[in-house]
Amino acid sequence: MLSGLVDVPTLLELCLAGWVVYGLLTALYNIYFHPLRQFPGPLAARASNGWKLYMEVFRQESPAHLLQKLHQQYGDVVRIRPNELHFSSATAYHDIYNPSARWDKDRVQYESVGADHSMVSLIPYEAAKQRKAVLKSLFSRRAVLNLQGLVRRKVDHLVQVLQQRNEEGKSSDLLMAFRCMALDAATDFCFGTSLDALDVPDFRAPLLVAMDAALPGFAVMKHFPLLRKVALHLPPWLIGAIYPDLVGLPRTQQMLRQQVSNVITHPEILKAKPHPTVYHRLLDPEAQNTNVASREAVLFDEANTLMFEATHTVADPTMFGLFHILSNPVLYERLLDEIRTVWPDASAAPRLEVLETLPLLTATIKESLRMAPGIASPLFRVTPAEGAVIDGQAVPAGATVGMSIYHVHHNGALFANPEHFDPDRWLHGGGDDNEKGAASLDQWFVAFSRGPRSCPGSNLAWCEMYILLSTMLRTFDLRLDRTTANDLAWRDCLVPYFTGRHLHAWCLPSKE
Numbered sequence: 350m351l352s353g354l355v356d357v358p359t360l361l362e363l364c365l366a367g368w369v370v371y372g373l374l375t376a377l378y379n380i381y382f383h384p385l386r387q388f389p390g391p392l393a394a395r396a397s398n399g400w401k402l403y404m405e406v407f408r409q410e411s412p413a414h415l416l417q418k419l420h421q422q423y424g425d426v427v428r429i430r431p432n433e434l435h436f437s438s439a440t441a442y443h444d445i446y447n448p449s450a451r452w453d454k455d456r457v458q459y460e461s462v463g464a465d466h467s468m469v470s471l472i473p474y475e476a477a478k479q480r481k482a483v484l485k486s487l488f489s490r491r492a493v494l495n496l497q498g499l500v501r502r503k504v505d506h507l508v509q510v511l512q513q514r515n516e517e518g519k520s521s522d523l524l525m526a527f528r529c530m531a532l533d534a535a536t537d538f539c540f541g542t543s544l545d546a547l548d549v550p551d552f553r554a555p556l557l558v559a560m561d562a563a564l565p566g567f568a569v570m571k572h573f574p575l576l577r578k579v580a581l582h583l584p585p586w587l588i589g590a591i592y593p594d595l596v597g598l599p600r601t602q603q604m605l606r607q608q609v610s611n612v613i614t615h616p617e618i619l620k621a622k623p624h625p626t627v628y629h630r631l632l633d634p635e636a637q638n639t640n641v642a643s644r645e646a647v648l649f650d651e652a653n654t655l656m657f658e659a660t661h662t663v664a665d666p667t668m669f670g671l672f673h674i675l676s677n678p679v680l681y682e683r684l685l686d687e688i689r690t691v692w693p694d695a696s697a698a699p700r701l702e703v704l705e706t707l708p709l710l711t712a713t714i715k716e717s718l719r720m721a722p723g724i725a726s727p728l729f730r731v732t733p734a735e736g737a738v739i740d741g742q743a744v745p746a747g748a749t750v751g752m753s754i755y756h757v758h759h760n761g762a763l764f765a766n767p768e769h770f771d772p773d774r775w776l777h778g779g780g781d782d783n784e785k786g787a788a789s790l791d792q793w794f795v796a797f798s799r800g801p802r803s804c805p806g807s808n809l810a811w812c813e814m815y816i817l818l819s820t821m822l823r824t825f826d827l828r829l830d831r832t833t834a835n836d837l838a839w840r841d842c843l844v845p846y847f848t849g850r851h852l853h854a855w856c857l858p859s860k861e
């Protein structure tokens with residue numbers, strides 16, 4: 350009927366023309382009248398959200414690295430979408446990620462995780478605060494000290510696998526090996542059931558292979574929410590047919606759904622767990638006020654995201670640090686000497702509290718976390734109703750603002766020669782504040798972020814890194830297997846995506 354009044358091509362042309370005019374008017378508004386109009390940035394970024402999409406999805410740029418170039422060109426603040434600012438001066442970091450800044454997270458970034466009920470994706474500050482309070486005791490220092498034996502067992506298991514491989518004449522991909530260890534430790538710690546990734550040959554646990562394969566697609570999922578929703582609901586057989594490397598993801602999620610459904614239907618099974626888990630806390634009616642209808646979604650989303658939050662973040666910096674230790678025989682020897690002072694008998698490993706007293710080991714872990722970010726992308730927040738002052742500049746309410754941890758940790762004024770792996774900087778200082786000594790550097794150690802949304806898992810992460818790194822150095826005579834710095838190249842896909850061959854090493858028996 351309509352085609353009798355207006356012909357269809359004309360209608361389409363009208364729609365298209367309307368869309369173009371709307372786009373142009375929006376671009377003009379964004380450039381000349383938007384509350385953020387005074388902030389510099391590429392013209393296309395100031396005009397439209399499309400610039401960031403184009404850079405991340407079509408040009409496959411690494412945001413953390415691209416932003417470095419933009420700051421060189423535009424200064425300490427860059428407008429990267431009409432309503433979004435990225436900062437680079439170190440003081441801006443503490444303005445944004447500040448204990449008193451009760452700002453919400455940015456919806457676009459955090460909904461892309463696809464787990465809206467998890468702590469990390471809860472947008473409002475208040476909701477996250479409540480959830481954090483519920484889970485806090487699980488991740489406390491006391492809880493971690495009590496469960497350090499669990500981490501020790503996972504690391505010992507890794508040692509056995511590496512010894513076995515060495516006897517078979519094989520070197521090992523230590524990035525994947527460390528990820529298996531971290532996944533097993535986290536799943537045992539959080540759910541009381543390990544995924545046993547270390548038992549899969551060649552460290553090719555399907556979930557870890559899938560997590561890695563999914564990283565380059567993260568930007569697409571962020572910018573195309575509809576596609577994300579469809580992808581998250583595809584059955585495993587179809588995903589396996591389209592992209593076999595990804596199949597571990599839906600399979601593990603199926604397993605998690607079953608686990609969650611079991612604990613909800615039969616909460617008594619939790620009594621058999623060897624220690625309190627995420628499920629105990631989330632199902633404790635006194636601990637939180639989650640309504641029954643969303644209980645299943647909360648448990649599933651929390652379990653699902655914890656596996657991601659606790660695996661690459663621990664393994665990747667440890668791998669990075671180990672590469673630099675193995676590339677520097679003097680540092681390797683100094684670390685070994687220090688570790689032997691508290692670990693003279695190789696068969697009697699010291700407790701975490703003892704390892705923590707070793708200055709060079711501690712400095713090396715910090716330097717590893719500085720060099721390789723657990724999370725690379727800027728973590729965006731939204732300024733509150735009263736607006737904010739960031740790095741001395743007034744930012745209006747409702748603006749999306751953020752700063753990548755990578756930019757703090759690679760700031761040459763804070764960390765002299767920032768691309769150089771130098772644990773000693775944490776012992777003696779090093780940067781424009783050098784005369785104030787090493788202690789002044791600690792304020793710029795932000796690997797776990799700062800403020801109300803900082804990492805609740807940092808105690809567990811430190812525990813794993815201390816035990817893992819010291820054990821690798823004390824147990825093996827490690828030799829690089831044709832690995833060069835090029836093999837450690839990475840692209841920012843929220844977490845680093847290592848594009849090279851990974852760190853491969855021979856794990857020979859220690860000479861004593």
Ligand code: HEM
Pocket residue numbers: 468469470477481535539655658659660662663666722723724728754796797798801802803804805806807809810811
């Ligand atoms: C070296 C290892 C780790 C690093 C570098 C790291 C880093 C971070 C960072 C930077 C954030 C802030 C994210 C944001 O602002 O959205 C974060 C959040 C989080 N991390 Fe970690 N993390 C590590 C290990 C862990 C572990 C082992 C767990 C749990 C077992 C964990 C659980 C979480 C959770 C639940 C959040 C969300 C907190 C919130 O949004 O309020 N992380 N982590």
